[in-house]
Amino acid sequence: MVKQHPKRITRADVAALAGTSVAVVSYVINNGPRPVAAATRQRVLEAIKQTGYRPNGIARALASGSSKTYGLVVPNISNPFVAAMAHELIQEALKKGMVILLGDAGDDRQRELELIHSLLNRQVDGLFYNSVDRHPYIELIKASGTPLVMLERVDPQLQVSMLRVDERAAARLVTGHLLSHGYRDVGIISGPQEMLNAQDRVNGWRDAMNSYGLAIEANWIFPSPYTREGGYQAACQMLQGDSLPRALFVSNEAQAIGCIRALQEQQIGVPDQLALVCFNGTDQAAFHVPALTCVRQPIQEMAKTAINMLQAWNGEAMLREVSHQLQIGESCGCQFSPAQRAEK
Incomplete structure (x- = not known):
């Protein structure tokens, strides 16, 4: 048995039920360009309601210049x-x-x-x-x-x-907070190297390290996609190295979650054994375990x-x-309170 599809309602159907022309139906739907008597307008509106007619949005966009x-x-x-x-x-x-x-x-x-x-x-x-x-x-x-x-x-x-x-300034801010705890061996999980925002975040991390007179360890820069899987794989790569940084700036929240998972699998506690901050935190950051210290965009x-x-x-x-904000969590080593305010 062939399934019968319902017939599409047109303006002509509305006009027939309302006892008027298709042009008048258009005037009612588009509020012009010609005026329509109140009684006629009401008949058209009732006919639209009874038939379930829906205007063609694309056609209206072409006619009015706005979709x-x-x-x-x-x-x-x-x-x-x-x-x-x-x-x-x-x-x-x-x-x-x-x-x-x-x-x-x-x-x-x-x-x-x-x-x-x-x-x-x-x-x-x-x-x-x-x-x-x-x-x-x-x-x-x-x-x-x-x-x-x-x-x-x-x-x-x-x-x-x-x-x-200003992602470079924001990255410098959150990395600087990490360094304020006294950590000196600080690596970075960055975004893909060809992306401008990844370059900004790496440069902000470098600025913070330079402001403390700290050496940049090229083997502690781990580019990866901005995903949980990317953060997980970057952390696995880091764990295979000869030495581990004491702290990490991670370039987004998803990467941070993946990174922490990889660390937990190796019984490496955050922040006790490896402290961490991240970029682009969301409302979820405060509910992660540990709560993430992060830069948040408004x-x-x-x-x-x-x-x-x-x-x-x-x-x-x-x-x-x-502007951007620094939201304090537990992952950097701070004592965290849910009521703690974000710092600009």
Whole structure:
């Protein structure tokens, strides 16, 4: 037996039930361009309700020049920080009457390109973009004329609007806190070496080490993906070396969780035997065991700023930089209290 699909309701169906023309139905749905008598408007609205008619969003976008949607392209939604940022952007967009279409590239550059093409084809009113690597498809987006805000640092010569945190300064801050405990042999689990934000975090770690007059041990730099698996594998590599650092700066929360798992498997306690701090902490950091000392970015403020930047977009590149905070946990060796305040 062939399954019968329900017939799609059209404006003509609404017009027939309301006893009016298709054009009048369009005027009611779009609030113009011509006025409609109150009684006729009410009949059309009742017909829409009875038929369950839904306007074609893409057609309306083509007609009005606005789709009431933004696109968001992220490298991997499984990253806790990326997920938290996406959540806040979606909530802030809803407050502005907008919907966000989320594209998860899964750390795949080709998939990222496909997502961008798909979102541009859907006539989104703007894009938020955090690329898989340091080669974002900015020229493609600029050629389409679609407003764009990058949620990361990119080359200023690209002349694109950016929302960012000074990641080098933030990395120096949290590494400096680690050094303030008296640790001197400090390594780093970094992000992929080709990524600009990974380079910023490594340079911030170097700045902190240099400020204390400490030597940089090249064999204590462990590049890895920004994932739990990446942190786990980097820690396993570190454990196979001839010597261990006494402390670590880990470049994001997911890596830190993976790293601690690898250390626990070898009965290496954090922070008693190896202290640890990390970048891009989320609300989860305080509930980990041990609670993570981390740099946190003001996600809600960033989401509001990003939405405002996109709505104010006029083709000129804008730069907005937000502050960061140091959140104290147990992983660095501090005595932690859940009520302890974050330090700017």
